[in-house]
Amino acid sequence: MGPGEGLVVLHLFCRARPGTDAEAVSAAAKVAEAAGQQVVTAALVGHKADMGFMLLGEDLAGLRRTQSALSSAGLEVTYSYLSLTEVSEYAQGLSPGRRQARLYPRLPPAGKAVFCFYPMSKRRGEVYNWYRLGYDRREALMHDHGATGRRFAGRVLQLVTASTGLDDFEWGVTLFARAADDLKDCVYAMRFDEASARYAEFGPFYVGLVRPVGEVLTLCGLSA
Amino acid sequence: MGPGEGLVVLHLFCRARPGTDAEAVSAAAKVAEAAGQQVVTAALVGHKADMGFMLLGEDLAGLRRTQSALSSAGLEVTYSYLSLTEVSEYAQGLSPGRRQARLYPRLPPAGKAVFCFYPMSKRRGEVYNWYRLGYDRREALMHDHGATGRRFAGRVLQLVTASTGLDDFEWGVTLFARAADDLKDCVYAMRFDEASARYAEFGPFYVGLVRPVGEVLTLCGLSA
Amino acid sequence: MGPGEGLVVLHLFCRARPGTDAEAVSAAAKVAEAAGQQVVTAALVGHKADMGFMLLGEDLAGLRRTQSALSSAGLEVTYSYLSLTEVSEYAQGLSPGRRQARLYPRLPPAGKAVFCFYPMSKRRGEVYNWYRLGYDRREALMHDHGATGRRFAGRVLQLVTASTGLDDFEWGVTLFARAADDLKDCVYAMRFDEASARYAEFGPFYVGLVRPVGEVLTLCGLSA
Amino acid sequence: MGPGEGLVVLHLFCRARPGTDAEAVSAAAKVAEAAGQQVVTAALVGHKADMGFMLLGEDLAGLRRTQSALSSAGLEVTYSYLSLTEVSEYAQGLSPGRRQARLYPRLPPAGKAVFCFYPMSKRRGEVYNWYRLGYDRREALMHDHGATGRRFAGRVLQLVTASTGLDDFEWGVTLFARAADDLKDCVYAMRFDEASARYAEFGPFYVGLVRPVGEVLTLCGLSA
């Protein structure tokens, strides 16, 4: 039920409701990890959600069980995103090590506590239509885009996961940044790349701080 | 009240509310089947819905009764889609057997546990307007699109049902895939077909696992 | 407060809340009829609404009173549409009898139990702008569109009511069809007319079964 | 805190919640009038809101106090609009009397009981961009538009208030009509003016009957 290769990724963004059971939230995260899932937890800011859970696992059923446990603990899931890790068609020449790192990332990375998630699609406009470009043109645009990203190596780590057919956009982008201005500088710089400027359509942004689940709960005003 | 030929299809996507009566949900599915409806049940992931019910039956009234029973059991219907099975204008030369299979599909297919539903319309843009193309051009585009789909035979089963005049988009697409990456690979490949790239507009995606209703309830944290 | 000629039409689409008083809903419909309003009731399918009430009356105040009675009975009005019957500018040569039938329709028609409502506007795009076409061109497009509709005479009855300045779209379209596939075939065929293909923008579709109010309540799981 | 010249206008559209205190609603309207605000009350139809309050006053603080009193009475404010009366740049040659009438209107007008409000902006499209037209062209378009409006003098009274920087659209349009078909005929006729056809973007429409607050409450099923 999971993919043949790589991991299923479920981002869950949740609001704490009155009566949310902080201990049950913590327990749900621990049960998920015990079942082999990676669980990245973040305290978000703003009205969209209080807490983010990025779950990576081998099958959909396991991720659904974690979602059910978080809901049973009293959290309201207000947004979510389903995607798969992948080695994109433009990166087929990767070394085995880097290929493995994309398919089986180990998260969260050390020293990059600012979390960001947003979904995106490539535009199919009447003039600029990504899906009508030839492979070579797309590869060149993605190469330039990747070069911009590499300028932020060490400051921002990016994981792009695939979601065509799985969710409302075509990719999910998860960023881990050293600081909020690294994040802003990186995404701002990339917006000038032709791949983004002409062809990208962005969904909502979820931003916060990566912390252990207990600290996330405390920051959100719930004590375990 | 149903169609002269084929079946009425009602997709119901539901959220479990506190106090949902799992036994009453199970009973509603069984009553529907006893009344001659096909009932495909799926545990979904994410915030849009917890459970999906794909109902196929001969008349609207029967499907409405099943919806009422699910609501009475405590489920909140958060999204839905009404459509009809059909043999499209581009497939009038089908053999009687395949014609029957489109009008009266037997669902769910064996060995394809990943469920996906999304509605779609053909674009009526100022430059690219599907409904201003001649029949031959549309048929050629649909033929190419079908060829892409056939590359995924055995991995993904697709059922396209018609909804112009019945719901907010023009077609409902239900996919049953062997695994999540088969689903992703198939929909991604099809996006490059001119019929999709230039002319398709997609609604929200609902994805999960086909399971018997009891297992769906258990995965969603409700015990029957 | 009503129009000088013709009727005020208020479509109310309602969800049954826990505690909805079925007898009070029935009574509200009967009081409205006693006050001279026509009341068409339908059991809808899907998440948007459970019941539809199409009210035709001579003044806004009377229709508001009916809405208040339905709300007091516990129904939640989730969507609505306000419009007026009219003889359009393209139909000024109608015979007195047909003119009367448009201004003062008698609803619901016999033998057409499938109900459909959707609002629509004419597009004002940068290339195709309905309101920049001359009268003769608009009349020719509407004439062709009407011819498509007449191919479905006996299978689908259409009532177009005017709402520019009254609600968010420019017209409300109410269809009564013999069966769901008649409805689908009719709206699908009309989508290829240039008037629709190039110039129409559609709002949400509400579809269900015309039934007496008591049966509507029963189908929706409420007993009077 | 109010404008140097003219009035602050706050449209509040409210839904009656269970437990709304009709007497407190009436009292809030009376307190507002005693504090020098004009209060136009209307019973609306449809799902968007039950009651409309159009408040005109000299400062934001006073209008906020009225909103707080209405909320405290149990009403839920579901939509609102903030704007200022103004003499537009195209009407600088108005006589002192008409200038005064625009800046300090006395509402509601007698004999025009049908109420309509909608917000609007001028389009900034890639081909047709209002804000890239020269002043003379804009003035000519507005002059033609005004001429259409004047054809409805006596049947429809229009008040356009300015909201750029104050709310989500650029203007609020409040209409008072003799009857619903006067309203429809007027807005429909104006849609063919180039200023509307090419350049106008409309928000939601709120329509109902101007009545004293007590009658509004009664029509909405609340008794004082």
Next chain:
Amino acid sequence: MGPGEGLVVLHLFCRARPGTDAEAVSAAAKVAEAAGQQVVTAALVGHKADMGFMLLGEDLAGLRRTQSALSSAGLEVTYSYLSLTEVSEYAQGLSPGRRQARLYPRLPPAGKAVFCFYPMSKRRGEVYNWYRLGYDRREALMHDHGATGRRFAGRVLQLVTASTGLDDFEWGVTLFARAADDLKDCVYAMRFDEASARYAEFGPFYVGLVRPVGEVLTLCGLSA
């Protein structure tokens, strides 16, 4: 976790729920100030929110704590915006004093009690695409835009904060105006600048009165 230079800015727009504890709201603002955050409070008008809190601080965690305290006091956060103070690429030649004023503003300014916030992005249209313009062209457009703004010096103070990668738009604009018509005149004038007319996309506007937190609570009908 905050930026290397400048401040993190979190706008929180809140609705008072029944049972909101006015003293706890006041206390949350005071605790935030004691922790080194600047807290600008405003009583808003309309349905979107009752109160606005503009928080400026050195790190995300501190701002999240303030949000949690406001939520715990019973406020519902209905909209929010996360951004950073910055010296834009077009303003790198600023004097150290003005540079400091942009990175570390002292708010609210005296004598400008009308508050306005809206987010915005630059358009990436098929004809007019801001991110495909060269730097010199963008700088010239921004220079002209700034000149319009300077015409309102003394009447309107503007703070533009950066949010690419942090929230759904690319910038947050906070305005403090002497009076509501200064605000309207300023934003209206700027809309004719090519930078706005052709390239700006605006989000929702939140408008109200800057007041100490106690007065904000009183204006919103809550007493501390």
